[in-house]
Amino acid sequence: MDTFLTYTALGLVVGAIYAIAASGLVLTYTTSGIFNFAHGAQAMIGAFTFYQARVVWELPTWLALVVVLGVLGPGMGWLLHTLIMRRLRDTEIVTRVVVTVAVLLGLVSLSQWVWNPQEGRVPPMLFGADSTVDLLGVTLRYHQVLCVVIAAAIAVALWWLFNRTRIGVLMRAAVDDPELLKLSGHDPDRISASAWMIGSTLAVLAGVLVTPVMGGTLEANALTLLVVDAFAAALFGRLRSIPLTFVGAVVLGLGSTYLVGYAPAEWTWVGNFQRALPMVVLFVVLLLLPHERLRGTATRSRERYQTPPLPRAALWAVACVIGLVAFGGLISEARVGTLLVGLSFAVIALSVVLLTGYAGELNLAPLGFAAVATLVAYHVGSDATAADPRLSLTGLVAGVAVAAITGALVALPALRLRGLYLALATLAFSGIVSAMLLRDTTPRTLFGHTFVIFPNGNILMPPLEVGPLDLADATTFLWVLSTLFATLGLGVVALRNSSYGRRLAAMKDSPAAAAMLGQRLMVLKLGVFALSTGIAGLGGIFMSMAVVSVSAETFGFTVSLSLVMLTVVCGIGYVSGALVAGLIAGAGITSLQLVLGDIALTHPEYRDTFDIVHHLLLVATALVGIGVANGPSGFLHDVFERQRGLARVPFVRWGGAAVQVALLLAAYAGLLGPALLLFVSVVLWSLLPAVATAWAPDRARPLPLELEGITTPNTLALRQRIDRELRIETEAGHARA
Amino acid sequence: MPVLETHGVTVTFGGNVALDDVSIAVRPGEVTGLIGPNGAGKTTLFNVITGMQPVTSGGVRFQDRDVTRWSPGRRGRAGMARTFQRLELFLSLSVRDNVRVAGDIVRSNTRRRFDVAARTEQVLARTGLLDVADLDVSALPTGRARVVEVARALMTEPVLLLLDEPASGQTESESETFAELLLEIAGAGTAVCLVEHDLPLVMQTCTTIHVLDHGRLIASGTPAEVQASPAVIEAYIGQEATA
Numbered sequence: 001m002d003t004f005l006t007y008t009a010l011g012l013v014v015g016a017i018y019a020i021a022a023s024g025l026v027l028t029y030t031t032s033g034i035f036n037f038a039h040g041a042q043a044m045i046g047a048f049t050f051y052q053a054r055v056v057w058e059l060p061t062w063l064a065l066v067v068v069l070g071v072l073g074p075g076m077g078w079l080l081h082t083l084i085m086r087r088l089r090d091t092e093i094v095t096r097v098v099v100t101v102a103v104l105l106g107l108v109s110l111s112q113w114v115w116n117p118q119e120g121r122v123p124p125m126l127f128g129a130d131s132t133v134d135l136l137g138v139t140l141r142y143h144q145v146l147c148v149v150i151a152a153a154i155a156v157a158l159w160w161l162f163n164r165t166r167i168g169v170l171m172r173a174a175v176d177d178p179e180l181l182k183l184s185g186h187d188p189d190r191i192s193a194s195a196w197m198i199g200s201t202l203a204v205l206a207g208v209l210v211t212p213v214m215g216g217t218l219e220a221n222a223l224t225l226l227v228v229d230a231f232a233a234a235l236f237g238r239l240r241s242i243p244l245t246f247v248g249a250v251v252l253g254l255g256s257t258y259l260v261g262y263a264p265a266e267w268t269w270v271g272n273f274q275r276a277l278p279m280v281v282l283f284v285v286l287l288l289l290p291h292e293r294l295r296g297t298a299t300r301s302r303e304r305y306q307t308p309p310l311p312r313a314a315l316w317a318v319a320c321v322i323g324l325v326a327f328g329g330l331i332s333e334a335r336v337g338t339l340l341v342g343l344s345f346a347v348i349a350l351s352v353v354l355l356t357g358y359a360g361e362l363n364l365a366p367l368g369f370a371a372v373a374t375l376v377a378y379h380v381g382s383d384a385t386a387a388d389p390r391l392s393l394t395g396l397v398a399g400v401a402v403a404a405i406t407g408a409l410v411a412l413p414a415l416r417l418r419g420l421y422l423a424l425a426t427l428a429f430s431g432i433v434s435a436m437l438l439r440d441t442t443p444r445t446l447f448g449h450t451f452v453i454f455p456n457g458n459i460l461m462p463p464l465e466v467g468p469l470d471l472a473d474a475t476t477f478l479w480v481l482s483t484l485f486a487t488l489g490l491g492v493v494a495l496r497n498s499s500y501g502r503r504l505a506a507m508k509d510s511p512a513a514a515a516m517l518g519q520r521l522m523v524l525k526l527g528v529f530a531l532s533t534g535i536a537g538l539g540g541i542f543m544s545m546a547v548v549s550v551s552a553e554t555f556g557f558t559v560s561l562s563l564v565m566l567t568v569v570c571g572i573g574y575v576s577g578a579l580v581a582g583l584i585a586g587a588g589i590t591s592l593q594l595v596l597g598d599i600a601l602t603h604p605e606y607r608d609t610f611d612i613v614h615h616l617l618l619v620a621t622a623l624v625g626i627g628v629a630n631g632p633s634g635f636l637h638d639v640f641e642r643q644r645g646l647a648r649v650p651f652v653r654w655g656g657a658a659v660q661v662a663l664l665l666a667a668y669a670g671l672l673g674p675a676l677l678l679f680v681s682v683v684l685w686s687l688l689p690a691v692a693t694a695w696a697p698d699r700a701r702p703l704p705l706e707l708e709g710i711t712t713p714n715t716l717a718l719r720q721r722i723d724r725e726l727r728i729e730t731e732a733g734h735a736r737a
Numbered sequence: 738m739p740v741l742e743t744h745g746v747t748v749t750f751g752g753n754v755a756l757d758d759v760s761i762a763v764r765p766g767e768v769t770g771l772i773g774p775n776g777a778g779k780t781t782l783f784n785v786i787t788g789m790q791p792v793t794s795g796g797v798r799f800q801d802r803d804v805t806r807w808s809p810g811r812r813g814r815a816g817m818a819r820t821f822q823r824l825e826l827f828l829s830l831s832v833r834d835n836v837r838v839a840g841d842i843v844r845s846n847t848r849r850r851f852d853v854a855a856r857t858e859q860v861l862a863r864t865g866l867l868d869v870a871d872l873d874v875s876a877l878p879t880g881r882a883r884v885v886e887v888a889r890a891l892m893t894e895p896v897l898l899l900l901d902e903p904a905s906g907q908t909e910s911e912s913e914t915f916a917e918l919l920l921e922i923a924g925a926g927t928a929v930c931l932v933e934h935d936l937p938l939v940m941q942t943c944t945t946i947h948v949l950d951h952g953r954l955i956a957s958g959t960p961a962e963v964q965a966s967p968a969v970i971e972a973y974i975g976q977e978a979t980a
């Protein structure tokens with residue numbers, strides 16, 4: 001009985017923390033319509049700042065709490081709202097998700113800059129670990145009791161806020177009808193700003209409380225994933241109801257302590273399962289949620305992509321293979337390895353283009369599926385006892401197939417619901433993979449085979465060998481991988497131009513109209529999700545071969561999120577967007593760091609400067625992601641728009657191509673290094689449109705806005721442009737806000 | 738024998754009664770009009786018929802089957818098609834592909850094979866959209882964009898075609914051509930239900946007209962009967978007086 005009471009009390013404490021985190025999430029979501037993926041990252045920043053103030057600066061506890069809860073929390077909320085979230089009205093879910101994900105990544109890289117992740121930091125309990133109290137025979141620390149008291153106080157306060165105060169009632173109205181609020185003389189912005197301030201403060205509070213309860217040191221990634229736990233709790237209330245959210249939090253908290261307390265000792269996986277419990281519960285709740293009603297969305301999306309016709313795409317595919325292999329010949333074998341990693345990331349990013357760019361659905365954890373594919377391929381397709389092992393084609397195929405099937409299983413519960421839920425389900429899946437599979441280092445027996453899922457937390461992925469092709473050779477690997485990317489890219493373009501691709505576009509643009517025409521939306525979504533996770537798995541196996549030694553960090557969720565974000569930044573509707581994003585995520589950042597590292601070795605006096613540049617680079621990447629709100633079509637879209645001007649003056653284009661080939665030859669002759677070659681090529685192609693305009697000026701002058709629609713047709717596109725330029729808020733915008 | 742019947746359909750939003758005990762019938766081979774002032778509940782009734790709005794009470798029968806609990810997709814596959822008052826076009830596709838994708842969907846759902854591309858060209862020609870077929874739909878004026886929605890619906894060869902203000906935004910000559918198209922569609926045996934504020938168009942094409950006001954059915958009958966009904970005159974004049 002005593003142990004039961006102990007587990008119950010501990011479960012309530014854990015549940016209280018989930019409740020605090022989840023109620024902040026629900027608060028910002030209901031008032032602004034934006035799901036804050038950075039909620040956990042904010043908690044993380046709060047936890048680290050509290051540690052800094054309390055332990056490093058040795059401030060008294062009350063002062064440290066004032067710094068964190070009184071200044072940091074509200075300040076962060078106000079900044080987020082003013083600088084970023086306010087601008088997200090009238091945007092698509094993809095844009096909203098990517099922007100908050102970018103904030104998450106920015107906060108994580110900022111924290112790793114300020115607080116070296118190698119150091120272990122054990123945060124103190126409030127009131128210290130020695131102040132205890134006995135309740136019904138259970139000994140609890142003050143800190144733990146405080147968690148429950150605070151959660152209860154917050155529950156009462158939020159209920160009172162929403163039901164008894166004017167601003168609370170207005171907060172509820174803010175998301176449903178901002179126009180109405182304005183008419184009644186209120187400023188929806190101010191209301192939403194206060195919601196963000198309260199939400200952030202709750203996040204920070206959860207961050208300060210959580211680590212001492214769970215034990216261990218401050219871990220940036222684990223704290224950041226608190227958003228998934230909070231989401232699981234919030235799902236009980238469908239992201240709206242605060243009381244049900246508290247119920248969910250308590251269920252999660254009790255579940256996790258009972259699990260550890262009462263599971264049989266021979267269930268060695270329970271420890272890992274406990275970490276994954278909120279994510280597993282999330283899937284179960286998703287399954288139980290009722291079907292959402294279809295309604296006209298009248299999406300007036302701002303993104304536009306042109307898919308090239310197949311012959312032109314084929315030409316580009318050939319140019320891409322030749323260019324990549326030619327460039328590979330210029331760099332050292334070690335750097336070819338980096339290029340290979342970049343290219344395999346590009347294959348993974350291709351899965352994002354298919355899923356998000358074409359079908360409008362989100363997968364935030366492509367690398368989770370890459371991990372599954374890698375593990376399956378490794379166990380099925382390689383003989384670990386061989387001296388110089390190779391991966392077989394069977395292993396590759398099995399890995400891809402299992403990734404696709406897993407994709408379908410993950411998508412299944414969320415298919416009936418909004419895109420946001422699917423995005424969160426994928427994030428939860430990635431949490432389950434890293435908590436259970438990638439930590440599973442004890443031998444297991446399955447169908448009579450005994451094996452270790454992730455031996456020593458690190459596997460050496462053998463290179464693929466198919467007939468005469470042996471990828472142990474870097475040049476062959478580069479040929480195979482660039483051909484694979486080009487072929488898949490071509491396939492994706494062909495798909496987009498096919499009946500299937502048109503149906504995907506229809507589903508993305510107007511689910512209501514597509515369903516009315518008879519399209520089975522769930523079947524289509526399920527299929528495209530499985531296809532895209534299959535591609536992610538394929539890219540993942542190649543990535544593991546390119547990296548050779550893979551560990552849990554290789555597939556970390558921050559890597560996934562950066563890749564997805566970069567793909568959107570580059571151009572989510574374009575195969576080239578996947579290529580550039582993959583190269584930047586997989587190779588670009590690494591090579592820049594290598595180049596900087598080289599300089600730092602020869603000039604040790606600059607080491608600190610380079611360290612700063614390195615961190616700035618990571619933070620800057622996140623800032624670029626936040627900029628997506630302004631150009632949701634991606635920067636390659638603008639590049640293509642400008643290059644289109646070249647069509648009028650073909651010889652400038654061909655001249656450019658000739659110069660490019662000459663540069664490549666010069667590089668082979670040793671006249672310029674690979675880095676310079678890249679730089680000069682980029683400059684060349686960005687200058688060409690200007691050259692073309694100088695050569696043959698574009699005579700057509702743009703019509704002034706006030707004359708549009710009088711002599712020219714009054715079209716939907718024109719009306720959208722007018723709305724945008726005159727900043728008229730449209731009906732459609734409100735419907736989605 | 739009507740293709741579609743609604744029985745005592747009632748829909749409330751909170752305390753607001755959008756539809757109150759509405760029973761109408763739509764017969765094949767003719768155009769049935771559904772008119773009424775703004776906010777009368779016409780679009781809501783279409784949403785009920787197509788399954789996009791659950792009823793508070795009442796039911797919908799389609800081709801002699803009770804479809805009240807069916808999903809929109811299932812009703813679509815059974816032969817319903819509609820257009821949307823607030824256009825629901827596929828903005829990333831061209832005009833031709835907007836029409837064609839409807840054929841793609843039908844073909845993916847049935848075993849029956851047909852030439853989607855050929856049918857697309859037929860429908861484009863019939864609806865007079867050939868000259869703009871290669872444009873982005875967002876480049877079309879509203880009047881023609883609405884015709885694209887009609888063309889898209891026609892691709893499914895529907896038994897019942899529900900049109901929500903298809904002529905708003907059309908020029909006078911466009912709306913005359915449109916009236917002919919409507920009569921031709923109905924003449925081929927399709928049941929057409931038309932919501933429209935352009936009364937001359939309604940009087941010219943409809944055999945039967947239902948009039949809604951504040952969610953209630955206030956008159957049903959031939960154009961002449963409806964025009965003579967005191968309740969209808971009251972509803973329309975009342976609206977004018979407050980407008």
Ligand SMILES: Nc1ncnc2c1ncn2[C@@H]1O[C@H](COP(=O)(O)OP(=O)(O)OP(=O)(O)O)[C@@H](O)[C@H]1O
Nearest residue numbers: 750753755773774775776777778779780781782822
């Ligand atoms: N989703 C909804 N939630 C709440 N009220 C709604 C909703 N949809 C419609 N209504 C209300 O139901 C009533 C009927 O609306 P409906 O759109 O069906 O009218 P309508 O006859 O189509 O008008 P119009 O000619 O302007 O298109 C209106 O009062 C409207 O405000």
Ligand SMILES: [Mg+2]
Nearest residue numbers: 779780781822
């Ligand atoms: Mg209407």
